[in-house]
Amino acid sequence: MSASRSIQTISKLAFIAAVFAVGSFITTVQADPYYTWQMENFKIKKPLGGLKGNAERGRQISIAPDKGSCLNCHAMPIPEEPFHGNIGPSLIGVASRLTEGELRLRVVDEKQINPETVMPGYYRHPKHFTLVAEDYEGKTFLTAQEVEDVVAYLLTLK
Ligand code: HEC
Incomplete structure (x- = not known):
């Protein structure tokens, strides 16, 4: 894997993690x-x-x-x-x-x-x-x- 490929993969993973973090934050805040x-x-x-x-x-x-x-x-x-x-x-x-x-x-x-x-x-x-x-x-x-x-x-x- 080239260096730029792996950086791309890492930033993709970081993005996914961020989406999950924000998602669970929203569900906590919007408790019924x-x-x-x-x-x-x-x-x-x-x-x-x-x-x-x-x-x-x-x-x-x-x-x-x-x-x-x-x-x-x-x-x-x-x-x-x-x-x-x-x-x-x-x-x-x-x-x-x-x-x-x-x-x-x-x-x-x-x-x-x-x-x-x-x-x-x-x-x-x-x-x-x-x-x-x-x-x-x-x-x-x-x-x-x-x-x-x-x-x-x-x-x-x-
Ligand atoms: C663990 C058992 C149990 C569960 C689970 C349960 N019920 Fe009941 N239900 C009863 C019993 C026993 C009665 C009879 C009245 C009493 O015990 O006060 C009753 C009575 C009722 C009555 C009044 C019926 C009548 O003809 O007077 C309704 C309406 C009702 N239940 C709806 C529901 C609904 C909708 C659910 C699910 C969301 C539910 N029940 C879950 C046990 C249960």
Whole structure:
């Protein structure tokens, strides 16, 4: 390899390293904010952070084992997934039983309704968490956008 070639390679590598460094800096700085929410009559009427949900993304989040993993406990109209749990009630037709605000509270913090529930509070205030893995310290299980996506999906289950 000629000297100028290897200098070129080194500067390319340095450039790539710089891009990565800047990239991880940006992700750290833009950590998701925690939007406070208000419960009224066992409903959270306002979308978290005023965000708009996307039902198709919500369906994927419900399946994803590292996100909602709702299928561990609930049956849902997701035929391509073989396992549907029955620890919780079936969510098929849930939007004809519960309103948007009621669904949002259940995803955000089911413990407000049933303090003994095994359902995770996906957007419970991080100060309520005890004994969480370091990766989750100060974080919610789902972001506000992900909660809104899941709510948008649940609303399609009429
Ligand atoms: C570890 C089990 C578990 C997981 C995971 C779980 N849930 Fe639940 N869920 C329950 C149980 C149990 C109930 C019944 C009510 C209670 O325990 O308070 C429930 C209740 C609900 C209800 C109210 C249903 C009704 O008919 O009243 C909704 C809506 C719901 N869950 C949505 C979800 C969604 C969406 C996810 C994924 C983001 C999820 N759950 C993940 C256990 C779970």
